[in-house]
Amino acid sequence: MYRLNGHIAVLALAGTLSACSPQAQDEIARSAARSALTPVVADTFPGVPLEPTLDCLIDNANAQQIRALAADAVIGPTESTVQIARDIASKPETLRCLAAEGLPALMRRGGS
Structure with missing residues (x-):
């Protein structure tokens, strides 16, 4: 039953996205992706x-x-989800971003 509900939810998301402009579709997909990545x-x-x-x-x-x-x-x-996160995190451009954005945030957090 859970698997069927999951497929229905994915189809509903796809239907919602198809009714939006390409820019809105991208924003919705990126926001959903972000919410999937947060707990991971x-x-x-x-x-x-x-x-x-x-x-x-x-x-x-x-x-x-x-x-x-x-x-x-x-x-x-x-x-x-975990594997995709690891794949993205291992990209050189992601590592550069993490060094430039994540490390300073970590240093600020550690110093406060």
Whole structure:
């Protein structure tokens, strides 16, 4: 039953997205992807500054990764969500972003 409900939810999200402009579709998908990543980042990378890390992951995800994560937001994080997060985090551009944005946030947090 859960699997069927998950498929229905994904189809509902797809229907909602198809009625939107491309820019709105992107914003909705990125927001959904972000909500799927939030618990994964908090659990998998404890202690890292959440917001800058999420920004770096979302900004460096490709369209296919965003779509997969958006679907995971509907059905809940899976092992696939964790793997996608790790794949995005291992990209050189993501690592540069994390060094530039996440590390200063961590240093500010540690010094306060």
